[in-house]
Amino acid sequence: MPEGQARVALGDVAARQLANATKTVAQMSTITPRWLVHLLQWVPVEAGIYRLNQASNPDSVEVACPPPRGEDDLPSTYVDYEENPREYFLTSVGTVLDVHTRVSDLYSQPYDQVAEQLRLTIETIKERQERELLTNPGYGLLTNVADSQRISTLAGPPTPDDLDELIKKVWKEPAFFLTHPEGIAAFGRECTRRGVPPPTVSLFGSQFLTWRGIPLIPSDKVPLENGKTKFVLLRVGEKRQGVVGLYQPGLAGEQSPGLSVRFMGIGRNAIASYLITLYCSLAILTPDALAVLDDVEVDRYHDYQPVYTK
Template identity: 75%
Template sequence: MSDATNDNQIALGDNAARQLANASKSVPQLSTITPRWLVHLLQWLPVEAGIYRLNKVRNPKDVRVACSQRDESELPQTFVDYEDQPREYFLNAVSTVLDVHTRVSDLYSSPHDQIKEQLRLTIETIKERQESELINNPDYGLLASVHDDQRIFTLTGAPTPDDLDELLTKVWKEPGFFLAHPLAIAAFGRECTRRGVPPPTVSLFGSQFLTWRGVPLVPSDKLPIEDGKTRIILLRVGEQRQGVIGLFQPGLAGEQSPGLSVRFMGINRHAISSYLISLYCSLAVLTDDALAVLEDVEIGKYHDYPDTYK
């Protein structure tokens, strides 16, 4: 070897050395995965045959009672009447078919199992769609389930402490949490700071949440933004509290988690293996005063958040 060569390369180089090294590999990262706090905070109720019948009292103010009287003949008589045609909720299916070529799963499943990762990522996407449906479904979603008497509008456009106080008057019986787009929560935080009342935080599930009057503001990017405006929801949750509950189908074939099933559909003549992934769920608002919404919440100008409006 010439002196010139020795001067230029006196040891094994990095590029050549890497050919003998095993790189550590991450599992695929999916940027659309969110914490899905709404799904975690709801109480989930199993239903039979995919149907939930919500029975309500008709004319609740007509139920009469009285304090005890000296003359018991003066006691009122009453009964509790029920609605003749209660609403029935039917479970909604979020589903897809995942295809994986057997050659891929056979040859390229080390160190990470290709089928397992394909299923994991697809299930995460289905669960993201589930949360979106719980908020936006035109039949049973939160935004479609708000009674007209439970809708209020912002006083100034940007969400203020006064607006959230007004929401609390609508859901004053054990309010659970506000649900808002992260940009709406940021807008509320700015308004609080501007007024000299920065909202305190609380730790839930290892994460920090802003609060107002002790009620946490829970973020979800599934709340729509249109022309720089969005909504803030306040809800009470739980069956015992006559609040908002989630509904799911128990005992599914291939059940992976409540309401979610994965079923192998076979391998076709092109060596493609298929898996049916289905998630069955719905949502019910047990009483009208369990849910309220603040409308026309301004989060900022279009040019401030261009990617949000695409």
């Protein structure tokens, strides 16, 4: 210490050189809850093919309630099947992850670099999976809804009347509404404007708005374009003849249903490669298992005039 300079305590900057910083794993803002994947029933398929058999002309099946005078008074009938049923083929979402061995050897404390690279890449693949379940041209919900099950709102923002129209279309044990978070916010504002605030329900430890007891589930994978989005109402499960997710079981290197990670080896440039693949699809078992409300305006400044009803 130079002569004449006052003695001071150890400073923060110098002290930090001896301290251990508490570190987090890498955070990634693109990760979402992916509620659609959680709420679907997932059905294993063989050889990547799911054949959807359906009855042909179900209204032609004849039954009767005659007085008890014997079997001669009963009609004769049978149930025919479609001769060319639709088949769904699993599609893949995947990538090859490269990790330099020097990185994994030297910098894997306190977190394993390979494990963290795999975790973040798998999360991104699962985000893409949910998007495909909604918008894939071959099997996506929004691209395979029957024309008779598609309606458009007349009022602009989503209203309770609009959601009631969806319930009319999917009245056999509807499971949940699905829309963009902006759509849920717009519906909440419209309900407040009408003086009918929607109740909430707790699912998976989170709170969701409901309408007629049916939860409104948010997903940022539902398209939002030019201030407009869509509302979807689904019935789910094979027993209910609803919507089901499809996956391939028993994959080599299976990490979770339909997802595999396989080590591809180390190249001459010391790069270790891992093949990550997720196989999935989706099937709408009957047309009335799904309905879509199109052209829903979510602009918060849309003609807001409070109108309260008793």
